[in-house]
Amino acid sequence: MELLHDINLYLPGTIIAIAGLVVMMLSAFNADHKTVYWTSILFTAVALVRSFADLFVTQTEVFHNMAAVGGIASFGTFIILTGTLFTLLLCYDYFEKVGNYHSEVYAIILFATVGMVVLATATNLVTVFLGLETMSIALYVLAGVVKSDKRGIEAALKYFLLGAFSTGFFLYGIALLYGAAGSTSLADIGAVTEKGLIYWAGVSLLLTGFFFKVSAVPFHMWTPDVYQGSATPITGYMATAAKSAGFISLILILSRALDTSVEQWSEVFKVIAVLTMVFGNIIALVQTNVKRMLAYSSIAHAGYILVGLAAGTPEGYTAVQFYLFAYTLMNIGAFGVIAYYERYKGADLTELDNYAGLGFEKPLMAVVLSIFLFSLAGIPPLLGFAGKYLVFAAAVQADMILLAVIGVLTSAAAAFYYLRVMVYLFMKPAVKDIKLAPVGGIYTSVIVILALLTVVLGVMPWTIADILATF
């Protein structure tokens, strides 16, 4: 009975797991694209509603303290499922157009989501490892899902080799921490008092593994290649849901297991955050491919998030959660519009030159893309601004003024490359005669809803901040 009770508490993850199996069976019986599409969306929407309800329950642990429910864990689940739902909604039009659609895509997306949910709720290093690997292995497949695309397969190979490499470090970290604490539970590791070589080696290897997964400099080498080569909606999914899952798990580990060593790891996080922000933004300035530019921008955003973590305070963790939610909404939207522009066959429309004059071809899409890019640049009153404000405010409160100053300066520099896209869209004359394909109704409405959320929640950030304040 206790098991059933726990499953009920852990319902969002359970629903997605069942959805993955159902969709896999549907593809085995050759269900058409529409059936598979709507089934996965229905399940995800139900799980999303349930995870929203979970935000208001008392925090507890399930499955013999292997996973947490409520609080940060549930908000992580909520972010991940939001990202998954919007990605799934965008997938239909995109894969119809690519003409290389396999129904398994939806099943694999759902399995990756199960991994993310497990990762974001894990309170034991065993579940952290299982969640991370379920997510990663599914993402390796997703990166190369369009088999005819040489770049997609290359992205999959690079992602796989570097991902498996980082798994080695991650697992070694777990093993050493297990040796130091005598247990894999985060609470037991937090209670370690004798911190010898094994403990510190374990902590550093574990954090290295995480830095790989969230693409922090100097462990970011795979990010641009993988993001550029993957199918565009999938890139949006990796950049938002997968990254959020990694960061939420990092918050749980830092706040529960490594709370006693906060002085030491905070220094490391400061250095990594500065490197990530500076490097990500500078390289993004010189990119000519929009997808690659957004990949470097996503590295830079990981840097801003690391600033919030470096603060090591509850305010910092709250700010990071808000930032992840904001980033998920605006980035999926931005990748959605780019996926739409890609639909012209024969030209590689992700090159920035091809965007010249496109703004007047389909004004709605161009305006919406501008909203997302303004928000990513952190211009008020959009959602991205509220996120950046909270993160940097947390750093200032923790007396890390220099870190906050570097963050603000680099994000000012970042405005250049976001605005450049808009200059191409609206101010340059069209060089090629590019006719954009008509947009599906669902596709348009999803993108417009995302843009509306970016604006409305940006004007009223307290709607989310109030929920986060109760954790």
Place this chain on the structure above:
Amino acid sequence: MLSLTWFLGLSAILFTIGTIGVLTRKNAIVIFMSVELMLNAVNLTLVSFSSFMGDIHGQILVFFSLCVAAAEAAVGLAIIIAIFRNNHTVDITKIKLLRW
């Protein structure tokens, strides 16, 4: 009986060999083998900790890590085959469509 340090030392050496292999080799399959070596070195650490502490959890974790390694191998080899079909090579220095 040997002390715990010997086992930890051996697994650290194996892990280092694996890491060096990943960083220096060019053939995707050899890189993948080096990754497997790293994972198995970790398994050795887990088992020896588990045995010396008289705690079963470490050995259970080894089962999980074996399963994950197997799943990773299945996906990884499939990706390497797809690469070979496209490029007729698995030398990672010759697979460079994506670069900045």
